[in-house]
Amino acid sequence: MAADAAGAEPAAGEKERGKRAALSFAAVALVLGLPLWWKTTETYRASLPYAGISALGSLRFQLTVPVSVVFAKGTLPGAQQRRLPLADTREEEILLNRKPSVTSCYEMTYRSATATEQAALTMATVQEADAALLLLQEDLLGSLTVYVIPETSPLLPQGIGVYIGKHRSAVMRGTQGPGDVLAAISARVQQIVQAMSFTTDSITTALSDRVPMDQLGTDTRRPFKSSLGYEITFSLLNPDPKSHDVHWDIEAAVNSYVQPFLDKLGSVANFSVDSQILYYAVLGVSPRFDKASSSFILSALSLPHVINPVEARLGSSATSLYPVLNFLLYVPERVHSPLYIQDKDGAAVGTNAFHSPRWGGIMVYNIDHPAPDKAPLLLRVDVDMVRVMEVFLAQLRLLFGISQVPLPEEFLLESPGNNGLTDWELDRLLWTRTVENIATVSTTLTSLAQLLDKIGNIVIKDDVASEVYHAVASAQTAMLELASGHLGSAFQASKEAVTSSERAFFDPSLLHLLYFPDDQKFAIYIPLFLPMAVPILLSLVKILREAKQSKKEPMKTD
Amino acid sequence: MAGAVAAVLGLSLLLGSTGGSTGPPRDSLREELLLSPLPSGDLAATFQFRARWDSELHREGVSHYRLFPKALGQLISKFLVRELHLSLTQGFWRTRTWGQPYLQAPAGAELWVWFQDSVTDVDRAWKELSNILSGIFCASLNFIDSTNTVTPTASFKPLGLANVTDHHLLRYAVLPREVVCTENLTPWKKLLPCGSKAGLAVLLKAERLFHTSYHSQAVHIRPICRDASCLSVSWELRQTLTVVFDTFSIGQGKRDWSLFKMFSRTVTEACPLVSESKIYVDISSKTQENELLEVTPLPLSVHEASVQGDRRTYAVYDLLSPSLFNVSRSLNVQLKWKRPQDSLDLSTPVLHAQRYVSGYGLQTGEISTLIYNTHPYRAFPVILLETVPWYLRLYVHTLVITTKGKENKPSYIHYQPAQDRRRPHLLEMLIQLPANSVTKITIQFERALLKWTEYTPDPNHGFYVSPSVLSALVPSVIAMKAEDAEQSPLFTSLFPSSDGSSYFVRLYTEPLLVNLPTPDFSMPYNVICLTCTVVAVCYGSFYNLLTRTFHVEEPSRGGLAKRLANIIRKVRGVPPL
Secondary structure (H helix, E strand, O other): OHHHHHHHHHHHHHHHHHHHHHHHHHHHHHHHHHHHHHHHHOOOEOOOOHHHHHHHHOOEEEEEEEEEEEEOOOOOOHHHHHHOOEEEEEEEEEOOOOOOEEEEEEEEEEEEOOHHHHHHHOOOOHHHHHHHHHHHOOOOOOOEEEEEEOOOOOOOOOOOOEEEOOOOEEEEEOOOOOOOHHHHHHHHHHHHHHHHOOOHHHHHHHOOOOOOHHHOOHHHHOOOOOOOEEEEEEEEEEOOOOOEEEEOOHHHHHHHHHHHHHHHHHHOOEEEEEEEEEEOOOOOOOOEEEOOOOEEEEEHHHOHHHHHHHHHHHOOOOOOOOOEEEEEEEOOOHHHOOEEEEOOOOOEOOOOEEEEOOOEEEEEOOOOOOOOOOOOOOEEEEOOHHHHHHHHHHHHHHHOOOOOOOOOOOEEEOOOHHHOOOHHHHHHHHHHHHHHHHHHHHHHHHHHHHHHHHOOOOOEOHHHHHHHHHHHHHHHHHHHHHHOOOHHHHHHHHHHHHHHHHHHHOOHHHHOOOOOOHHHHHHHHHHHHHHHHHHHHHHHHHHHHHHHHHHHHHHHHO | OOOEOOOOOOOOOOOOOOOOOOOOOOEEEEEEEEEEEOOOOOEEEEEEEEEEEOOOOOOOOOEEOOOOOHHHHHHHHHHOEEEEEEEEEEOOOOHHHHOOOOOOOOOEEEEEEEEOOOOOOHHHHHHHHHHHHHHHHOOOHHHOOOOOEEOOOOOOOOOOOOOOOOHHHEEEEEEOOOOOOHHHHHHHHHOOOOOOOOHHHHHOOHHHHOOOOEEEEEEEEEEEEOOOOOOOEEEEEEEEEEEEEOHHHHOOOOOOEEHHHHHOOOEOOOOOOOOEEEEEEEOOHHHHOOOOEEEEOOOOEEEEEEEOOEEEEEEEEEOOOOOHHHHOOOEOOEEEEOOOOOOOOOOOOOEEEEEEEEOOOOOEEEEEEEEEEOOOOOOEEEEEEEEEOOOEEEEEEEEEEEEOOEEOOOOEEEEEOOEOOOEOEEEEEEEEEOOOEEEEEEEEEEEOOOOOOOOOOOHHHOEEEOOOEEEEEEEOOOOOOOOOOOOOOHHHOOOOOOOOOEEEEEEEOOOEEEOOOOOOOOHHHHHHHHHHHHHHHHHHHHHHHHHOOOOOOOOOOOOHHHHHHHHHHHHHOOOOO
């Protein structure tokens, strides 16, 4: 034992040196090696506004509609007349779900009519009045004007209580009586304003991705998703060119019917229109022969199978990425004509057309065949484009979500005129589109954030990050503009936000390092890291154990 | 899913000018099949479908398509294309045994496009265009990039109406690796207005078309004169498809053939949209030796034309003439040889060429091109275009052109050297070919080393070098009369004929396959492992040296082995250790 102690004396210093060497190895590896390795292998990720994204995700909308109610002479008692002009804000929560909460807010201003307005309201017909009043209003997207005229005024026809014009104004009869006129008409005004701006249904449709299925009606999945542009393709399907020589003057029809409508919608999206004729393109199902009417029947149940075989021939647009709206005019073969579409109850559909949600519409165009003995081998057919375009334009409105609001009997709607769209219908579209755009942006950015959280190999370059920042900022601007009642600028901001967020999400640089599997990484790391790390770890363990032991030993001796 | 629409708008629609604008149709369609027996005994079938549209495609706004396919029309108007030629080919046209082709294409995919002079960024338009075409035709045209695109200065002149010949608007690329199959044929057939439902396109059955020695399908779009005065422009889309059938293998050793034997279909009707639908059968040899072959049914008319310096006779079947389908409901053209021909007169074509790679080892090599002019007394010039990828480094000082043992100086040389990973070599020469001669062109190259990610998945297969292109105005042996392009058969009217004494020929040589030095691809990992092992071993001993503590071991009583040994020794009575 003594000899051992004598031997340990110089060894203690040696041992201490060895310990220090091992520790300094570990320190160098930790302080220098690890950060170096970390720095050289990390994926570059610019910082992103995660707080902003999650704030957007809560989707608290406040939609403000500026409404001015104008009283014509003789609709208000003197006492109330003196209180004008006055302002009033009415808020209402639209019940959807817990997450996207929508508050509609009507900023009412009440005033009495100016002299020129008064003159306009005493015109002969309400249409003339509507045109005259247009010149007096400031043309602001989303703002509405309701004119209240005396109950006995001859301006509105008998039995009509409310007239909604082509532009952003409505005329309604006031109530005669001693009570508070403002309170008496408020329910009616509310109804008008909702019809001309947005209803719970239209907002639900816009947020259909966020709302549980059971709250949705059948119509909510019909309109196209909001997009920056659309391609509209009219196709004439002629499955039997041997017996029918079909001509359609699509160029003139598009110019006179579709183009004005699209010009009006020009602020919403970009449109491009083209047409083609497809020969030998047949429907996917063979129609059933109905003896009673000696015609062929396409039942509503088989309609879903019609589209797929035709779609293979339609061809997608080669030059743009916008969604395509297809409108097909189908001229049935001679052996299958006349061809009628039957609805679920077995009644023939009047227009002989149907539409498929988010895809387009199909119309069957039957040809009057002369008696078989007189019929020429090749029958020339000129398509009646007015009939066709009426149907297609109606379908186009449906697919854009411009549908009629159910209104009481006494409401009179002005027809939209030559361009197929009234100003307030455009506003309705803009309200829903803005809400939908913001929801889309929030969905896109949230999924981007989730992806980044889940997959560590995604690179975020500075330009992608700046697109994300821009998208968040624009979406916030759009929310603020909505809350302050500026529909036009809100829509523009939401469009910008969509563009930026899509650009960020689909940036190809995100995928650069995506395929870098872990097993390959380890195959390269292990030959170097294992032989280096094992001695360091082992000696660290040994040092620790010795330290423990040396702590225990003095305790024992004491 | 679909609810029937009952809502009709009460639109106060103003009736526009919907008076059914009649008048001459603004677009027309012609289809044609040319069946020509080849000197070797094979049979070439050339389909041509031509849609002509009297419209300005470069106009802005709404576009309405009837016979012209929408996908291509949109492409032309978006990218401001002046001319577009795309061909997808499987196999190689053997000019020596098959004679001069009507329309040859190089093996693989070939695309050349002239843009309008209003295009500002030609390279970008070219890139996007090739990507979209790749989608339309299901071909790998998206692999066209700057490393295989060239701008020839002399070889590819516009075939249609053009007043701009600034070659900066031209892009040319060949992908020799491209394999052509059914998935390329289907979209090509979809562009036809009648599809494959009626007309000559009924014969296009993929199963038979790809069972051939040569298959080439092409799309040519070009502007042409609307009428003789040429004041306005029409657009022409020509879809051609050439196949060469090996009649010996189809006809059990006989050279007789019929439509049914080749395509397993017959023609029953013309496409109702066409203005002309004809089948031409080359029966030229009939005139040389009497009654050597016969075609059934008897042709209604015979067309004589001088094609490629040769007078030829064609039996014509007009599918639009009602008398054709009077006798039988379907048309099955048959050709029978009266007596077996064993000694085939292989008349060699006036111009043909071949190309090969020579040299040994993996460092240097040599590309040799042989161009034959078999014309008995006329010399003519030929433009040779060579495109060589950058990884074969050409040395232009080794370029040697010899004819009949003497040096032949080209009268025009355009050489654009390659840049690594950016652009290929481009060599264009105008060479005079003396009568009855062989011209040999050799140039040496050095193989470059690629980065290991630049190798193709099967690097030991070799790397393709695209075929060289020969363009020449070959003097004709006989005098040819100029014909009106609108009246003459389609197969004669793609290339503009200059005058009666010569005709235009474009030939492609074989693509070359060159082996590049190929590394062992597990090498990087091996290197990593080896380096790491060496580092680890050094590190280990270094670490040991620094951290081990050394102290002198006292000799002790020994371990277990020694004790055991002592016990055994004790038992044996031997003194312990």
